[in-house]
Amino acid sequence: MENQVPNVKKAMEEELIRGRDIANQLVDVLVHDKLSYYQEVEGVSNPILPFVEDLVNKVLCSFTNALLLLNSNNDVSDDVAASITLRDVSSSTSCPKLEHVEETCKSPNTLNTKNRRRGYKRKSIAPTWEKDSSMLTEDGYLWRKYGQKMTLNAKFLRSYYRCTHKNDQGCQAMKQVQRIQGDPPLFRTTYYGHHTCKTPLNPEIILEPLSPSLSSSTLLSFSFNNSITKSKQENPFLLASTKHEPVEVIPDGYTAKNELFSPEEFLLNDYEDNYSDYLRHVAMPLCTEPLEFDNVYEAFGI
């Protein structure tokens, strides 16, 4: 028992060093293989990507294991401990499991239904950005609704969504949708965190505002062509999101490679202080007519 703490510290140190080394490898790969990115954009398969993903997994595993070791020794804050999930470690195929740590954390109480929320941590982070919109709009990501609540001083339910890829990719993005006005309907969408997932949607339809001051309700209005009536199987991009939300659709012609702008790319191109440039390069080519969608507001009782 006396030797356990030094052993844990030793293992933790090794894990952190391992993570650092792998991260360095990853940087080398990313820096020296820029061309592969363009190959990927062109649709050519990229043999380096699996290797990069493996490196990323190893980095995450190393740091997670280190945190688990700290957690098992009560040397870590509750905040950090709450962010650690055993699934994150065990789900990785390339990550050596720390069985003794897992066993330490899996007390009988955690398996008991009444105590299964021990790891629950209510978020206290500030919103990343907000937008008000007269209609529920698709933002290019897949969301899964995990709750709704009637809040004080609110006439309507607030809905809670998290990224569909929270479990499989660890994406921490969340959003809340609050109907703030009945007639005409007005919705306030508050986003928390950023997407780290590889969204299955076309990158060109991902349009997050560049800053909270840029209300997307002024620019996110898209044409709604007949293809929206196709099934999920025929066009999964269009209806793959939560059933309560309408979709924003990019005209088919907007596919030229040099016209693709994700918000990140837009920032990298120094447009962030020029909203008109953003509109010209990103929003305007996409805007035509407001879309229509049956049962769009069904969940909100409109």
Added chain:
DNA sequence: GTGATTTGACCTAA
């Protein structure tokens, strides 16, 4: 059968 939503209970920050 599988995945998404609903809903009541649980948990925590203020």
Added chain:
DNA sequence: TTAGGTCAAATCAC
């Protein structure tokens, strides 16, 4: 203490 955020079993939809 309480309002708001989250969990997870039950239910629904495809």
